[in-house]
Amino acid sequence: MCTHSSFAIVAKTSDRHLNRLRKILHDHCACQEIVEYESILSAMNKLKNKRNLSAIFFRLEEPTIRQLNDLRTIRVLYGHIRLVIIADSDRQRHVLAAVQAGMHGYIPTLLDPAEFDRAVLTVCKGQVYVPASIANAGIVKEESANKNPEDASKLLSRKQQEVFFLLRSGLTNKEIARKFNVSEAAIKSHNVAIYRKLGALKRADFIHY
Incomplete structure (x- = not known):
């Protein structure tokens, strides 16, 4: 069973x-x-x-x-x-x-x-x-x-998960910033943290996840 x-x-x-x-x-x-x-x-x-x-x-x-x-x-x-x-x-x-x-x-x-x-x-x-x-x-x-057995929800904060989803959807930093009503710099900061936690070097690397 x-x-x-x-x-x-x-x-x-x-x-x-x-x-x-x-x-x-x-x-x-x-x-x-x-x-x-x-x-x-x-x-x-x-x-x-x-x-x-x-x-x-x-x-x-x-x-x-x-x-x-x-x-x-x-x-x-x-x-x-x-x-x-x-x-x-x-x-x-x-x-x-x-x-x-x-x-x-x-x-x-x-x-x-x-x-x-x-x-x-x-x-x-x-x-x-x-x-x-x-x-x-x-x-x-x-x-x-x-390949990625650990749940990413344990790696990324809730806000980082939301940003990650939008990145994977193809949105630009400016478009994501508008959605959250924050500066583009704030989104870039989230990107850096996401790249580091997921072991990616650039946005294109997300295709491997």
Whole structure:
């Protein structure tokens, strides 16, 4: 029996794979609650009020660069939440990109039902899941999903978290300063602190989180 109790699903529409996922979570993962969001952005905006989530499952056709960047941001800000992609694509480059982004699982919808169930349970038990064709090739190691294991909320102050999120969204220092009604110098000061705590040298380095 898994110990997780609260999960989230991010999907535009439901399908048979998500129906199967919900059943597995309820029947085998001690699920007490499933929160559902229509988009990654919606989830990002509301996660600050849902810090008790154990895992989030993202239903995608195939992960885009923009989506993976957003998932990196979630990974940094909420490092205690396990992030899993359920995708139609089983291409190696998509799986590897997901793992490099810090995902704890990549589950192709092309898996047979029994393997799909095993994949979900593997993640619920705190392990990393990738398709056997990738894992057996020795390309992906479980440690890859633990590149940034410490929850960034313990590293950054609340204000720094807010600034970090806006930086990752592509806003300039001037635009962020306007949002907070502070000077641009104040935002630059926050940037320096964020760079230091996250081990980044410049704004572009955030793409690796």
